Amino acid sequence: MSTAIVTGQPVPGSSLESDLRSLGFEVLTATDASDTETLLAAVPAQERVAVVDARFVGHPHALRLGLTDPRFPLAGVHGAVTAQPAGRQALTRAIARETSAGGGTALAVDSLADRLALALDADGAEVHRPELGSLVAAVPVDPQERNEARQAVAAVDDEAVRLKSAVKARDGFFTTFFISPYSRYIARWCARRGLTPNQVTTASLLTALIAAGCAATGTRAGFVAAGVLLIASFVLDCTDGQLARYSLQYSTLGAWLDATFDRAKEYAYYAGLALGAARGGDDVWALALGAMVLQTCRHVVDFSFNEANHDATANTSPTAALSDRLDSVGWTVWLRRMIVLPIGERWAMIAVLTAATTPRITFYVLLIGCAFAATYTTAGRVLRSVTRKARRTDRAAQALADLADNGPLATVLGRAARGVRLPAPVAAAVGGLLVVISAALWGAAWPTVACAAAYALLSGLALARPLKGALDWLVPPFMRAAEYGTVLVLAAKSGVNGVLPAAFGLVAAVAYHHYDTVYRIRGDAGAPPAWLVRAIGGQEGRTLLVTVLAALLAASQFKVALTVLAVAVAVVVLVESIRFWVAAHRKGAPAVHDEGEPA
DSSP: OOOEESSSSTTTOOHHHHHHHHTTTTEEEEEEHHHHHHHHHHHHSTTTEEEEEOOOOEEEHHHHHHOTEEEESSSETTTTTEEEEHHHHHHHHHHHHHHHHTTTTTTOOOOOOHHHHHHHHTTTTOOOOOOTTTTEEOSSSSHHHHHHHHHHHHSOOOHHHHHHHOOOOOOHHHHHIIIHHHHHHHHHHHHTTTTHHHHHHHHHHHHHHHHHHHHHHHHHHHHHHHHHHHHHHHHHHHHHHHHHHHHTOOOOHHHHHHHHHHHHHHHHHHHHHHHHHHHHTTTOHHHHHHHHHHHHHHHHHHHHHHHHHHTTTTTTHHHHHHHHHHHHHHHHHHHHHHHHHHHHHHHHHHHHHHHSHHHHHHHHHEEEEEHHHHHHHHHHHHHHHHHHHOOOOOHHHHHHHHHHHHHHHHHHHHHHHTTTOOHHHOOOOOOHHHHHHHHHHSSSSHHHHHHHHHHHHHHHHSSOOOSSTGGGGGHHHHHHOOOOHHHHHHHHHHHOOOOHHHHHHHHHHHHHHHHHHHHHHHTTSSSHHHHHHTTTTTTHHHHHHHHOOOHHHHHHHHHHHHHHHHHHHHHHHHHHHHHHHHHHHHOOOOOOOOSSSSO
16 A cells, blocks of 8 residues: 655645545645654555645646656655655655754745655655656646646646557557557556556467467468467567556566566467478478577677667767667658567568468578678677777676676686687687587587587686677677577487477577576676576586587487476576566566567
8 A cells, every 4th residue: 555645735626635546545634744754654664655735736647657656766746756665764864854944945845745856856866757748747826827737737638648658659660550559558458457567468478379389280270370369469568568657567577577478479489380380291490499599699689789888988979870860760760670670570570471371481581581680780789889989887897797698617717718818709709600610510529529618718718808898799699699509500410300399498498598687687686696607507518518418429319418408407597587586576676667679
């Protein structure tokens, strides 16, 4: 339960108290700062509390934005301020000073709530003030101002603004023009029936899994149903975020579920297509695994570049300036968003191709499209990196090191060869090419194992110094391509039925671990614990292990070994990940809400 303390003399005809109750607040009244301090002290420490001026006039959604957003410990709008448990101490100090001062600042700021917000700002406690746009939040001081404020409220449709703000400000072409125009109404329907974003996210996952099952039938009817259900899953995927924005139901757990389920849905669908093709006598598991590898590496490029540069100083370049100019022209904005093949365009393409063609054609088109998008985005980011004069922080260097996912073997070898100096991207790229090309040339042979050992050494050298160079953000993508590519090539060259599906499972389990690392870093929770990285070997340890298994075992035994390894990695990372995110949710950790659209 939340508590709102309405301060000052009640205003006849005001709907303020009913609006606050509709937002879930228990309403108390106070006459002055001293009375407010007494009531504030009586509110349990684990509850949200708000201080609202009795003269407040505004839209209910303005109050909702200012007082109920769970992402911010302190927030407010004109005439109202709120504190979650994490911000209660700061608010208590502010009201205590206000009481001891006897309202001495009242001549400068007439509203107690606004005086408290200013005091919090002066203390260095960040008070979030949402952008209201056309919404009204006012504290009139006389009848004429009150009448004008009420007229301004009546002139703006509160619900229309709320619906519009439920949609991301920046989204893909397909999502913006083919999904959001109606999915926002589905979100409102869900909100009015008490459904939560997490429930809608789960429904989206189940729909995608059913779509994958339909694709796995290998029949034309199954493929058509799979395409339709995949689009339905994407509609629900958009709806969950819109529901979160519409009702401000953000949560740590919800952000994690939304992010991880997107990847699970897409990669499960790839597996369903591969199973369906196999039923028809066409083995496309190598293409399915290749699509997953390429898509995951694209995401790692995005994550690494953003982590390397989001807090860098002097962060400008001619390439960035050109990009900004292109974004100022309407048609180029949509063209560039479509070129990178974001999730909306990608899933629509997959759905249509599944229904109209074959799995093999679907994967060919997907691989070509993703390869072009990866080339376009990576080339642009390389140009930005080499032309900007940015100074990267220790936090960014640590984030890149965590994303690299080096294990104990690379650490030991890197320390042993400390005197060798190679640029980090060069070490990672050379090592990755060495192990993948050797796997392609020699397959399950000891020269491949030797190259994998050399790759472990180069991985250690890549992280021998802080990753603060202009192109050091390329290190994690190079390492992802090396590990996943080695598994793909060795499985493809084995020539035994069932090895590629086992390899698909292994890469999926490891990719989950890498995505989980990203989401923890984004949430300022740090990387997964060191014991987890050691338990699953680090990226260089897994790469070396797979090459050793391929060299020692017969192809049929290699299939079993990959399956066991996939299950072991999946169990360890899933158990620890679920434990972490559930615990973070219970502790009330700040929600991480991604307003961008991943590629």
